[in-house]
Amino acid sequence: MSRALTAQSLSTLLAEQAMRRADAPAVVDVSRSWTYGEVAMAAGQMAAALRDAGVHAGDRVGVHCNKGAEGFIAMHAVVSIGAVAVPLDPGSPAARIGTICERMQIDAVISHAPRIKTLVQVHALRPIQTVLGVAPAEGLAGVTIVDADELGRLEPLTPVNVDPGDSSYIITTSGSTGEPKGMVHTHRSALAYADMTIRTYDMTPDDRVSDIAPHHFDISTHSLWSVPRVGATNVVISEPYQRLPASHSQRLQDEGVTFWYSVPFLLHQLVLRGDLTNRDLSALRWVHFGGEVISAEVIGQMMQYCPNARFGNIFGPAETNQCSLAIFDGPPPPDQPLSVGFPLDHSIIRVVDVNADDPGDEHLMPVGEMGEMWAHTPQLMDGYWDQPELNARVLHVHEGKRFYRTGDLISIDSHGEMSFYGRVDHQVKVRGFRIELEGIELELEQIDGADHVVVGILRTESGEDELVAGLLGVQSEFDEAEFLRNAASVLPAHAVPTRTVQIATASFTGSGKLDRRALREHAVSIVREVAR
Amino acid sequence: MSALSEALISFIQDEVVVDDVIVDSETDLLLSGAVDSLGVIRITHWMEEHANIVVDPGDVTLENFQTVTKMTAYLHDRSSN
Numbered sequence: 001m002s003r004a005l006t007a008q009s010l011s012t013l014l015a016e017q018a019m020r021r022a023d024a025p026a027v028v029d030v031s032r033s034w035t036y037g038e039v040a041m042a043a044g045q046m047a048a049a050l051r052d053a054g055v056h057a058g059d060r061v062g063v064h065c066n067k068g069a070e071g072f073i074a075m076h077a078v079v080s081i082g083a084v085a086v087p088l089d090p091g092s093p094a095a096r097i098g099t100i101c102e103r104m105q106i107d108a109v110i111s112h113a114p115r116i117k118t119l120v121q122v123h124a125l126r127p128i129q130t131v132l133g134v135a136p137a138e139g140l141a142g143v144t145i146v147d148a149d150e151l152g153r154l155e156p157l158t159p160v161n162v163d164p165g166d167s168s169y170i171i172t173t174s175g176s177t178g179e180p181k182g183m184v185h186t187h188r189s190a191l192a193y194a195d196m197t198i199r200t201y202d203m204t205p206d207d208r209v210s211d212i213a214p215h216h217f218d219i220s221t222h223s224l225w226s227v228p229r230v231g232a233t234n235v236v237i238s239e240p241y242q243r244l245p246a247s248h249s250q251r252l253q254d255e256g257v258t259f260w261y262s263v264p265f266l267l268h269q270l271v272l273r274g275d276l277t278n279r280d281l282s283a284l285r286w287v288h289f290g291g292e293v294i295s296a297e298v299i300g301q302m303m304q305y306c307p308n309a310r311f312g313n314i315f316g317p318a319e320t321n322q323c324s325l326a327i328f329d330g331p332p333p334p335d336q337p338l339s340v341g342f343p344l345d346h347s348i349i350r351v352v353d354v355n356a357d358d359p360g361d362e363h364l365m366p367v368g369e370m371g372e373m374w375a376h377t378p379q380l381m382d383g384y385w386d387q388p389e390l391n392a393r394v395l396h397v398h399e400g401k402r403f404y405r406t407g408d409l410i411s412i413d414s415h416g417e418m419s420f421y422g423r424v425d426h427q428v429k430v431r432g433f434r435i436e437l438e439g440i441e442l443e444l445e446q447i448d449g450a451d452h453v454v455v456g457i458l459r460t461e462s463g464e465d466e467l468v469a470g471l472l473g474v475q476s477e478f479d480e481a482e483f484l485r486n487a488a489s490v491l492p493a494h495a496v497p498t499r500t501v502q503i504a505t506a507s508f509t510g511s512g513k514l515d516r517r518a519l520r521e522h523a524v525s526i527v528r529e530v531a532r
Numbered sequence: 533m534s535a536l537s538e539a540l541i542s543f544i545q546d547e548v549v550v551d552d553v554i555v556d557s558e559t560d561l562l563l564s565g566a567v568d569s570l571g572v573i574r575i576t577h578w579m580e581e582h583a584n585i586v587v588d589p590g591d592v593t594l595e596n597f598q599t600v601t602k603m604t605a606y607l608h609d610r611s612s613n
Contacts, residue, residue: 091565239562239563239565240562240563240594240598241594242569243562243567243568243569243571243572244562244572244592244593244594244597245569245589245592246589246590246591246592246593247593247594250593269569272589273573273589273592274589275588275589275590278590451570451573472570473570473573476577476580476581504547504570504574505548505550505568505570505571506568506569506570508568
């Protein structure tokens with residue numbers, strides 16, 4: 001192999017590329033491009049500012065940036081001194097960010113001008129000691145501030161050597177209670193992920209990779225770690241481009257993007273409104289999606305516009321980064337759930353009785369039967385931040401290997417291929433029938449009528465459960481009766497909604513997926529309002 | 533300000549924006565996050581209804597939808613063609 005991947009930690013990724021190929025493009029945004037020499041320099045200067053602010057190895061540092069080069073540089077600056085990067089959702093309310101800062105004892109935050117309003121609110125709730133990357137502002141009194149100009153004058157700090165087992169970054173998600181849960185990844189688990197993707201997708205320095213997902217969402221680890229590991233280029237698809245599919249696709253064409261990876265919502269929007277008949281996407285060689293269920297039809301449609309691309313359904317919770325992959329070289333069969341493929345190399349998946357508390361042999365389900373997925377992978381997180389009891393419940397060592405209890409319901413057939421059925425705790429019953437809301441929603445989205453459909457459960461006064469379809473992006477000539485008739489022709493009777501409501505504004509989770517849980521409740525509440 | 537752009541501003545302000553952004557003809561609706569993907573779709577539906585045109589998906593771009601000024605310029609272009 002021509003490229004030697006030597007570093008054992010994330011701390012030196014940018015510096016190594018800068019040494020070998022200083023002029024190669026690292027990040028391409030609309031207004032500016034950055035070479036590896038430039039991002040390494042900027043990260044080194046930011047690292048120097050962190051050191052001057054008293055940040056030590058192991059300390060948590062918040063990164064609060066919109067999509068773009070600044071967040072990328074900030075994440076690398078933090079890990080280069082052995083500190084722990086905590087990406088903070090730019091779409092989160094200040095109260096939630098304040099809670100995360102409190103829980104993880106974050107005293108220093110790297111940010112930029114567009115986020116100053118939220119930062120001021122956060123600081124009022126839970127004081128921050130140091131902010132890098134913004135100008136002094138009213139409301140940040142008493143905070144040590146190092147603005148972009150000052151940063152640019154600092155002598156860059158050389159990355160330190162870090163033990164591969166040390167913490168590198170923390171991804172926060174909401175648990176079922178809404179309390180933030182922080183998944184702590186190590187330098188080793190992050191690099192294992194980067195090297196796995198480079199191997200599996202045969203990435204090269206010539207790849208131009210769409211950089212779409214926000215950094216607090218695990219999909220971004222590909223742009224954050226894999227891209228600089230191999231020396232490829234990130235092409236930033238910022239928030240405005242994500243909202244306008246025709247502009248998004250234009251950017252993919254103009255920048256010659258070879259590798260696309262994001263949530264199915266954006267892929268679906270590209271197919272629906274991306275003006276793809278007028279685009280040349282022949283440079284694309286991989287289209288990856290993951291994070292939620294997507295229909296085979298959408299994949300088949302996208303394939304028509306990507307003549308040279310292979311398609312990959314990426315599966316596995318953020319705790320594992322990714323642990324299985326289904327590759328499609330032609331349209332997947334439309335009448336069955338999309339395959340989640342086979343375990344990745346070095347990943348071991350065990351299908352375990354849902355009532356068992358360890359993945360031992362006596363709890364394994366027979367081949368082909370549904371059970372809970374327990375996963376061992378080199379990409380596995382170290383554990384949840386400051387949650388010893390939860391960690392003891394979901395992380396078990398079996399025959400010398402750490403396994404994580406995912407909460408996903410899967411089966412594995414005799415060829416080793418996995419099928420995904422939903423979450424252990426998301427199954428609901430309507431009139432005695434076990435149903436999977438997401439599966440019904442997927443069927444309804446195939447019917448002409450609306451872009452997206454959520455299905456909520458309405459408990460009527462008589463105690464009966466009724467399904468309500470909430471429609472987003474409804475076509476102007478929508479006919480409810482026809483929609484429900486069509487639904488009845490593809491769904492079992494107990495799964496057919498009794499009525500539809502139109503939802504005007506979408507809610508998204510912090511990671512840019514449709515917030516189906518909130519939208520389902522919203523659909524039900526609309527019916528209740530009308531009934532009142 | 534034209535009647536069309538006033539009507540568009542009140543539609544967006546009253547029915548589309550997702551947070552406390554105050555909309556005027558120069559507000560960057562997409563960068564500020566005031567309008568999400570479905571908001572864009574609803575604006576195109578409003579245009580089709582009020583300007584009696586069919587909005588081609590290929591026209592729904594930053595150049596035409598970033599601000600109300602750009603949207604009205606687009607609508608003028610379309611109706612004079």
